[in-house]
Amino acid sequence: MALQKVNLKIDKGEFVSFVGPSGCGKSTLLNMIAGLIQPSEGSLLYEGEPVAGINQKVGYMTQKDTLLPWRTTEANISVPLEIRKISNAEKKEKVMRYIDMVNLRGFENHYPMQLSGGMRKRAALARTLIYDPDTILMDEPFGALDAQLKLVMQDELLRIWRETQKTIIFVTHDLGEAINLSDRVVVFGAKPGRIRMIKKIDLPRSRDVFKIRFHPHYGEIYEELWDVLEQDVGKGEVV
């Protein structure tokens, strides 16, 4: 049993992060929201409707890389448009816009193999965004990036969120990242996962991720969340 009696409401346009020990069921919860697996008990509503089958209203950047390895960056980003049968001209133009947005200009014709971990994450982000879903699920999207690049990407993500007004559910292991980005942080306990705390992050918007950690409240919030998390240290590491 990966999850135990979880209650949570997420508003439209909200940015919510999930943190918690490894194996506590964060990815499982995202999978349920995406409709990839069904909860065995309790209810999960999306915009008031129970999720039955694949939920095509959400975009999902999974923890694992799911770019198609045999397609170039450009061709990968255009997949959602192909599925919608968008005309070629429009497609080309739109894909280019998103390639610019995630700073991949110059790498349009590279295959995933030829991209670094960070670039792949950015391509996957562009693919999720171009699909233009109401809600975006992101499972440790910046885990593989180095510290500096991570901040750059967080900055970009906040900009995009501001501009597009999407709902974002974001899973991370990095407490700082969760605080930088979120309206609320949901802390899960060790397995079987249950919610230990839901913390509203009352730092001002819009935030500068490069500076926000110097905000007077930042340390407090970090401490508070950390204390909750620490209770489960080590407990999560069960196969």
Next chain:
Amino acid sequence: MALQKVNLKIDKGEFVSFVGPSGCGKSTLLNMIAGLIQPSEGSLLYEGEPVAGINQKVGYMTQKDTLLPWRTTEANISVPLEIRKISNAEKKEKVMRYIDMVNLRGFENHYPMQLSGGMRKRAALARTLIYDPDTILMDEPFGALDAQLKLVMQDELLRIWRETQKTIIFVTHDLGEAINLSDRVVVFGAKPGRIRMIKKIDLPRSRDVFKIRFHPHYGEIYEELWDVLEQDVGKGEVV
């Protein structure tokens, strides 16, 4: 060319961390120290001798997982002892001691596939330690772990380092981790990699990794290193 004119001396028993943007040549440098690749110019001495061929005096925990997938945890950890033809009884006893040290009791008979990312890292660590080399090279050993577990592992590593007096060269993307652990932090610039800064971390030993970030100097050191790193943000991301 991944590295450009690097000059660096590391003392016996020192704990040195390498940080720098992705692709700047940190792993390349470790590979050279291990003798897996030869520098095309300049010299690399280990204990005063040029490194020619595989350097068997070091232990190397590579960035990638190199546990043998067809061996259980126990059998993996005992590989270095098998190579040295240690008697079975002694082997068994020693392996169990190291399994305890890295907290893997109960998982002796699991195959790597059945372990979580963190457990695999711990098994690899045990294998490196049991081999008992003078110098340990570690390439992002805790990158895959969640925030809390990371601290636990750092704590353990420091304990082991204290007890065994080994030289440790440690690569990480996490600036905080580098500061927590090291005597000196070496900051590499974007490709072609060169050393931007070598920072002595004058925080008191022995450190408590769970508390050290509240030390009055910590913030300063972080800032200073961060400013140097920031110059290269984004530049490193070239394939």
Next chain:
Amino acid sequence: MESTEVAAYSKRVQITRMIVVVVLLIIWEVTARAGVMDVSWSSYPSQIFGQLSKWAMEGILWVHIGTTLNEMFWGFLLGSAMGIVAALINGRAQTLEKTLNPYILAIYSVPPVALAPLFILWFGLGVTGKIFLIASIVFFLVYLNTLAGVKEVDQDLIDSMRIMGADEKTIYTRVIIPNAGIWILTGLKQAVPKAITGAIAAEMMAAKSGMGYLIMESSSMLDIGGVLASLVVLLIVGLALTELVSRVERFLLRWKTA
């Protein structure tokens, strides 16, 4: 690492390979001539080469190679197309695949040669029968490999496509088929030599031309040199075709090595 080094290495490899082959041929020639080996049942290189050039000059060789290549081409095309299609269907329909599996395995263990009379009855003595026999051999290799490829597909890729609203057809064309590509090519590569064997077996069973016919003719005329000369031709054909498939593979899989 450096390209000159690579070039020097591959040159060294090629020269060594040549030396090995030449030395073996010389040993063969010398022992045959010295009477160590019974020439009438093993021939020797110069005789084989002489036979080859004679056939080439007379033009017989080209006719027979042409026949065999033609059969192989169509048999290969038919067999691999059927193998791929069947595997694509079966690979996604788990119950169907599991149900049929023992039957397919059973048929797989029957040597096509044993079914010669039925092939004659249904497809005649002409080219058709040979094409079908080759196809039936190629079919299994391609089917089994493609099936492995289809089953190997990363479910996460499929899920991610489905969340984006892809229908089953899109998933097939965009994910499953490209993913099975490497396996299909492995199957095709294994099938090349089998297709040659199939063509030869079919032509030895009943033929009026083709390399298999040439082998049978030579053999009943007690001309071992002729048999071996035909085999040399097939060896070259096999190498050339394998190289061709490898080239196609390298082109299609450039995303892997790039």
Next chain:
Amino acid sequence: SAGQGKEAGEAGKVKITMAQGGDGLIWLASYVAHEKKLFEAEGLEVETVKMDGGSKATQAVIAGEAVAQAQSTIHSLKAVSEENDLISVAVLNKEFPVFSAISNEAAQKAGITKDMAVEEQIKRLKGLKIGISSPGSSTDLLIRFLLKKVGLNPDTDVTLTPFGKGDALLAALEKGAIDVFLYPSPYAEMAEAKGKGMVIINPNKVKELQGFAYLTLQVNKKFIEENPETVKKLVRAYAKASAFIREDEKGTKEIIKKQFPALDEKVVDLSYQNNIAAYPKDTEEMLMTPQQFSQNLEWLNMTEKKPVQLNQEQVVNQSFIEKTAK
């Protein structure tokens, strides 16, 4: 197969396919007919498909994929007994042209000599390894018949192994894998000429085998019904070929040499001598006598668990032989 036998094209030639179950001098008439353009003379364009063994060739004719074959009579009887449509229209070999070779070593060990009585030769085969073409073939039946005749058990007193074709048998004999083999000429003669063995057991010296209608021209029954004229032409071509073999020794030997370039003069002579008498002198000899028929049937039933009941009319149609052709 469709359209076979129909008038084809400008030359007005009729195109037909014949099956041939291997190579050897029992098909000498076919070689001659091709070489001497006897088919063309009849307005036939004959394409020969070589098959891997007589039973496959027979199956091809039954399936209608080939219209005719020159094949051992026993094969046609066996096939017809399975309710199939194969008709013998002419006798092509009226003797038993299957010869045996024994390796020198085996001959010495068994004490077999060339001028020993045939029955004595057979008796001394006991304990030897004998190569045949395939189970149920005429080589198989022949050796079984001969062994039984002298009171030996073919299943226990010797080891019979099938090798498919003559070249494989010859190779096996030379390499000592077998001691004796039986096959239509020229393979036994080859063994002798190469100095590896000698030809023994001339079947035509065995009383029961004299005048044995060994080889017939067999045609698909449906084809006969639809193309009686073509069949007549085919028979006529074979009649001419047979006559040529009897009359033109030099010409025949040349054709043998052309067909088997590896044979030297000696083997050609020997093979010709061994086979010449099997070829009908005239069309009269191409008719199958009731006695020949029952001889064949007896042979077939020698190995059958359930004896085959057939009468000659079911299997043989002699109406295409023009008795006055000579």
Next chain:
Amino acid sequence: MKNEAVTIEELHSVQQVKPESYSVTKNVNRLWMNRILIGVVFLAFWQFASGRLIKPFWVSDPYSIALRLYEWFSTGFIWIHIQATLSEMLIGLALGSLLAVIGGLLLGSSRFLGDVFYPIILGLYSVPRIALVPLFVVWFGIGMASKVVLVTVVVFFLVFFNAFTGVRDVDQDLINTLRIMGASKRDIFLKVIIPGASRWVFTGLRLAVPYSLMGAVTGEIIVANQGIGYLVSWSSGMFDSTGMMAALFILMICGVVADTIVTRVESKALIWKRNE
């Protein structure tokens, strides 16, 4: 309510269960029922068609085949043939895979030797062995040996290429790690290369098993006086389609059983590949 994107109430989840393993027994029963159904329908159609749509001369009919099989087994006549074929197959399989594994390991672990010899072996692979069966007979006699050699050669190629690729595919990082620990060549060979290549070797074996059976039978069809292949060619030569089909049926059973065994052994040997 309107403003809510996601609402989660009292959510529970059991650990993910793979769909196939759900109510295993029920599915297995269904599977076998379907299989048997297909078999029965096929046999029924065959029985019906024989004599109506196609002459029994060509395909016989299931009833007669069953009778023949019964006769063969009840008299014990068949065992000697099954035994002959299986022993040729097994000995050839063992010899062929042993040679192939040795060759594949040797050529795979030496880059230079591998690069030199690989294309030569590839070339030999495309020589149709069926043309060489008579020569095999000349060289190795008519007994079991020639068939064993044939099977050995067939198996060799299939397994060789896999063993070779397997060795080449072994993760260089694993090798380096052990070298840094001071491992000798032998250590690396025993601890890394051999276990690493085993997955590929098994794939090769799985392909080779049906081919080894086919190789033995093909050899017997051409030269033998024992074995299932001999029964096939004997029946075929006697126009006995019942006997031929019965022999082929036995062959099919052998093929399915052999594959099942390899699959079982493989899943035991490669236990580390399966994650729980």
